[in-house]
Amino acid sequence: MNIDHHLDAATIIAYTAGTLDEAFSFVAASHLSWCPTCRETARQAALIGGEFLGELEGTKISEGCRNQTLSMIDTATLHRFPNSPPARGEVPNPLARLLGGxxxxxxxxxxxxxxxxxxxxxxxxxxxxxxxxxxxxxxxxxxxxxxxxxxxxxxxxxxxxxxxxxxxxxxxxxxxxxxxxxxxxxxxxxxxxxxxxxxxxxxxxxxxxxxxxxxxx
Ligand SMILES: [Zn+2]
The missing domain is CATH 2.60.120.10 (Jelly Rolls)
Incomplete structure (x- = not known):
């Protein structure tokens, strides 16, 4: 597969941050499963995002806020579409799973x-x-x-x-x-x-x- 047209950098950043809407996230995950170029961009975006968060000064939050955030992480869109090895089939892996084969x-x-x-x-x-x-x-x-x-x-x-x-x-x-x-x-x-x-x-x-x-x- 020779891929010439890729995801926008802003889309990849939003995807790695888990802020992309579910439908867009699904298409992004599907392209990523086929595209090593965008996977590398996503890896770099995740690294930069992690460093940025690491440099923020600690802020006290309430127990309720903490619990709510942790439960949101559990149900985040990103977790529905885990990284998977590149597929060789007719459709990308996230779609193959959704279509049940x-x-x-x-x-x-x-x-x-x-x-x-x-x-x-x-x-x-x-x-x-x-x-x-x-x-x-x-x-x-x-x-x-x-x-x-x-x-x-x-x-x-x-x-x-x-x-x-x-x-x-x-x-x-x-x-x-x-x-x-x-x-x-x-x-x-x-x-x-x-x-x-x-x-x-x-x-x-x-x-x-x-x-x-x-x-x-
Ligand atoms: Zn790409």
Whole structure:
């Protein structure tokens, strides 16, 4: 796997600090399980974070605060996605665990529009994001869209091109809310992606706006 597009440094820092929303954390963990470059960045971010905390002067806290913090650490998102060795399979390890070994082709995909199918993935009630798999048919263009929030997309199979370049298996598009782009899937294979969004994707053209509530992304 030749990975050209990586997680934003800010995303990796938030991931290692355990402050990333669950959906984004899941996609970050999935990319990390495939990407030695981002794993090294994450390792450095964790080291710097640890040194920073070590240099802070001790502050007295109440017993209640201490207990609450310890219980939050026990349920932190990061602990749901422990580091794992790089996977060689069809999907990254965190996703393989979530799918219980079911192959992508065998999922009950929901057809949302011609050439576009989605499969929602479960999150805990505390998450503000949305996590889903998206399958786009060969040669199809997604409507040009902004995000209305952050979006991270990890390519699992196939490839698409947009103004940022070519995105194939293992590549991640880590986009801010003000970015607009129009991915076009290459013509040989469908493109399957793992996507975390903060808010519904906001399509730009009016026909796309009309169909957006119908296709549910
Ligand atoms: Zn990477």
């Amino acid at each position: 079911v192959a992508l082709a065998d999922l009950k995909w929901k057809r949302k529009a011609p050439g576009l199918a989605l499969f929602d993935l479960p999150l805990s009630a505390a998450s503000h994001g949305r996590l889903f798999l998206m399958r786009i048919a060969p040669g199809k263009a997604m409507p040009e869209h902004g995000h209305g929030g952050e979006e991270i997309t990890l390519i699992l199979s196939g490839a698409y091109n947009d103004k940022f370049g070519r995105f194939a298996k293992g590549d991640v598009a880590d986009l801010d809310e003000d970015v607009e782009h129009q991915p076009i899937v290459e013509k040989d294979f469908a493109c399957v992606c793992l996507v975390a969004t903060e808010a519904p994707t906001r399509f730009k053209s009016w026909p796309a706006r009309l169909i957006q509530p119908l296709i549910g992304i």
